[in-house]
Amino acid sequence: MNVSGELPTSVAKEVTARRRSGAFDVFSAFLKLGLTSFGGPVAHLGYFNDEFVRRRKWLDEETFMQIVALSQLLPGPSSSQVGMIIGLERAGAIGAASAWIAFTLPSAILLTAFALGLARFPGIAASPWVHGLLIAAVAVVALAVATMYQKLCPDVPRRAVAFLAAAAILLLPGSGFAQLGVIAAGALYGAFFVAPSPSRARAIAFAGGKGIAVACALLFVTLLVVFPVLNDRLHGTILNVFGSFYESGALVFGGGHIVLPLLEARTVPAGWISPTTFLAGYGAAQAVPGPLFSFAAYLGAAMHGPVSGVPGAALTLFAIYLPSFLLIAAVLPFWSELTRSARMSASLQGVNASVVGILLAGLYRPVWVSAVHTPHDAALTLLAFLLLSICKTPPWIVVVFCAVGAQILASATL
DSSP states (O other): OOTTSOOOHHHHHHHHHHHHHHHHHHHHHHHHHHHHOOSOHHHHHHHHIIIIIIISOSSOHHHHHHHHHHHHHSSSOHHHHHHHHHHHHHHHHHHHHHHHHHHHHHHHHHHHHHHHTGGGOGGGGGOHHHHHHHHHHHHHHHHHHHHHHHHHOOSHHHHHHHHHHHHHHHHSTTOHHHHHHHHHHHHHHHHHHSOOOOOOSOOOOOSSHHHHHHHHHHHHHHHHHHHHHTHHHHTTSHHHHHHHHHHHHHHOOSOHHHHHHHHHHHHTTTTSSOHHHHHHHHHHHHTSSSOGGGHHHHHHHHOSSSOOHHHHHHHHHHHHHHHHHHHHHHHHHHHHHHTTSHHHHHHHHHHHHHHHHHHHHHIIIIIIHHHOOSHHHHHHHHHHHHHHHTSOOOHHHHHHHHHHHHHHHHHHTO
């Protein structure tokens, strides 16, 4: 890659050919994950690590963690952004779109259907087999954190950074800015105390260069400024809905769990949706695979406002994800260039240790506390971890095992 960030012609042709053939692989891989990735954003990173680093070997561990580090620094849905970047690296812009569609569509369809008529079955979210899906996520996240800890925290100082980062996140629950703080602290530690060395991570190929990056950055900022300024004039219009969901996607740090209060503040007081309907959708969102940001589709479909139904779901889903697409296009060219710096590489090693700490904190809350309530839950979690780590069982089989196991245990204790 040249200094401008663009690929040489011969390399560009090779990348283009590979991307055309890889778009279908990206779609099929992420569709499987969209159907089976239960447990929220931290669990999704575990599924991604297993699928794309360990099994498919599309990425090495260091490149994967650099993508994770970048997604943690950007506002928006971190796991979805990781998926978009993996798709972008594998098959260009069509790969990024394929990854997003395939990973998001299953949960978006389920939540839209729930909004349109399945609300009469509220007990589904509380079923034992659904609880088993959350238990499977605990085992997946635990294995991912253990693997990343071993590879990315090879010395005592970086292990200390990871545990201190986890402690800080747990002491400041619900704060996206705490996450940014520990990442910044890890970056400073890496910059000053880790010996600089060239990054071994593969540079992420991209097309368009810095011109498109600047244009996307300007569009991101323009939309973020224009919608609040015109809020009174747009009140009660489709653009008002679009702007509200765009702002939510652009301003949230910390992933799907953090965006829910923002969405509640923008939809319930406006009268677009009732508090009861909002909470029913929140419960359903916990029971489906894929990203929590798909909750936007539920809200768009359930609204009694300018939009509703399937068109409303499509509008709100696109609006909440648009900031992520713009930010990735704006930042990635500069990020790829920065990561070739030895000093930046050292800083990223500190960031990676902090990210391990963030994932460790996420393993406890919300993943562990939302799933493990009884000794039976703990036993099922240990068995799932055994299947994943020792028996090398595919995650989707472990998901089925936990769902069936939780249902059997619940029936046995009645």
